[in-house]
Amino acid sequence: MKHLKTFVVAAAFLVFGCAFAQQDAHPKFVEGKGLAQNREIGGKFELRATHNERGETVGRFLFQVGNEETPRQVTIELKRPMSLEFAGDGSVFKGRGIMVVREGRDIRRFEGNITVRAADLAPPAGDNGSPDPNVPHDRLVVRFEADRSDVTYTFEGIVTRGDIKIGPKATAG
Numbered sequence: 001m002k003h004l005k006t007f008v009v010a011a012a013f014l015v016f017g018c019a020f021a022q023q024d025a026h027p028k029f030v031e032g033k034g035l036a037q038n039r040e041i042g043g044k045f046e047l048r049a050t051h052n053e054r055g056e057t058v059g060r061f062l063f064q065v066g067n068e069e070t071p072r073q074v075t076i077e078l079k080r081p082m083s084l085e086f087a088g089d090g091s092v093f094k095g096r097g098i099m100v101v102r103e104g105r106d107i108r109r110f111e112g113n114i115t116v117r118a119a120d121l122a123p124p125a126g127d128n129g130s131p132d133p134n135v136p137h138d139r140l141v142v143r144f145e146a147d148r149s150d151v152t153y154t155f156e157g158i159v160t161r162g163d164i165k166i167g168p169k170a171t172a173g
Contacts, residue, residue: 030084030091030118034162036140036155041065043074043155045140047118047164049084049093057081061093061116063142063155066102073102074153076144078114090119091166099144099153110146117141120166122159138164 029050035042042065049059059081066073081095093116101108119139137158144153 028086028091028166028168030086030093030120030164030166032118032138032140032159032162032164034159034164036157037160038155038157041155042157042160043142045142045162047093047116047140049081049091051084057084057093057095059084059093061095061097061114065155071103073100075100076114076142076153078116086166089121089166090117092117097144099146099151110144110149110151112144112146112151115141115143118164118166120164123163140164 029048031048033046034044036045037043044062044064046060046062049057049061052058059078061076061078063076064074076097076099078093078095078097080097081093083092083094085092095114097112097114099110099112101110117140121138122136137160139158140156142153142155144151146152
């Protein structure tokens with residue numbers, strides 16, 4: 001009888017241990033889509049990242065400032081995700097990608113490193129989001145550093161349309 005109790009207790013610890021291990025094995029995700037703005041400019045963004053079952057970072061990121069009607073357009077696209085970390089309401093997503101800058105007929109393309117910091121601080125802003133800095137908003141920071149030149153691009157702003165979500169389940173891929 002004593003051995004049976006010991007076996008039951010050991011089995012219970014094993015089950016709880018496996019449950020906690022599985023809980024930690026489920027990666028978080030970050031995803032978002034919308035418009036982020038600061039005092040000077042606004043840009044459309046789309047972000048989706050997580051870790052796959054092998055622990056590799058997977059996902060994508062696209063950021064666009066300007067359109068055909070503006071004198072300058074900047075597009076940053078993360079092509080090869082390399083790392084994804086989470087802390088509280090924020091995430092940092094890094095990888096390799098490109099930046100294309102269009103000014104009139106001049107098009108310049110750069111390859112380099114991209115760092116995206118996303119913070120899930122507020123409920124969805126919808127289509128009528130307020131740019132009021134006193135109201136909590138999701139935040140987006142984008143930094144591009146070119147490989148073969150000193151070209152850098154940095155954007156930091158609040159999400160005024162759309163939403164950034166950070167959650168416990170992997171929905172990205």
